[in-house]
Amino acid sequence: MIKKTLLIAIGLMLLSSCVSKKIYTDLEDKYANLKKENRSLTDDVESLSADKTKLTNDLNSLQSAYDNAVKERDQLRSDYAATKSNLDNLKASYTALEKNSSEEITKNSKKNRELLAQLEAKEQALAAESARLNKLKTELENRSKRVAELESVIAAKDANMRALKDAISKALTNFEGKGLTVEQRDGKVYISMENKLLFQSGSWSVGSEGRRAVQQLGNVLAENPDIAILIEGHTDNVPYKGNAQLSGNWDLSTKRATAIVNILRENNAINPESLTAAGRGEYAPVASNDTTEGKAKNRRIEVILTPKLDEISKLLNEI
Known part of the structure; x- marks a missing residue:
């Protein structure tokens, strides 16, 4: 665009020497207009270049954000898969634990009943033994009394x-x-x-x-x-x-x-x-x-x- 404007200006200068003033004046006006237009276009180019740079930066930023988003998405997918696997494992463990707990409760309940039966039998045996010991104690006291009487008789x-x-x-x-x-x-x-x-x-x-x-x-x-x-x-x-x-x-x-x-x-x-x-x-x-x-x-x-x-x-x- 700049080269084109310069060529036009040079051409006008060459022609000015051989054309009329009116034409020269017209050409100057056109040159001025073109120069003005050129400045405007240059400003537009600079503005567009700035916009391009800004858009490029925005694009890079968006690309980076996109890449980060994809990475986060992939990480979330991985975390989701791991979490789901853990959840499935927990559900399986809970199911197994619930089953085992039921079996253990049943087993412990049976064992407790057996222990209670044994305890009751031991209590009955203890009561019988206590009664026997009381009887033996009474017999021992009676025998001790008779032994004392015997010793007294022998001494006499x-x-x-x-x-x-x-x-x-x-x-x-x-x-x-x-x-x-x-x-x-x-x-x-x-x-x-x-x-x-x-x-x-x-x-x-x-x-x-x-x-x-x-x-x-x-x-x-x-x-x-x-x-x-x-x-x-x-x-x-x-x-x-x-x-x-x-x-x-x-x-x-x-x-x-x-x-x-x-x-x-x-x-x-x-x-x-x-x-x-x-x-x-x-x-x-x-x-x-x-x-x-x-x-x-x-x-x-x-x-x-x-x-x-x-x-x-x-x-x-x-x-």
């Missing part, structure tokens, strides 16, 4: 036996040192009388001094009716060869025990039911038969006094 009988021993020792004081001993052991009183106090060798007839000792013993026993009286005859190990009526030491020991029983029976205060005679022969020695002194100790009568245990037996049966 021991005291009575000590008193009896003392009374017998006192009554037979005159025979001490003559083969007579009195002792208490195992709840019983043992009176041992050697044959030299009672019998002649090979005889079962009691001598006068021996009879007097047995009678004095009988006087004490008569005052103690609750005593069982066992009279045992003992010999040494020398075979008996005396009276043909006797078969041996055992027979002799029994005869001697019976002789003592008969003397005691002369005391009417002694209950015959409390008396027992037994022969032990040579089979319960208290000393060696290898010496004369030992044989003398083995030839003896033992009177064993035992408290009657009816009351104790009754208490024992009740325990």
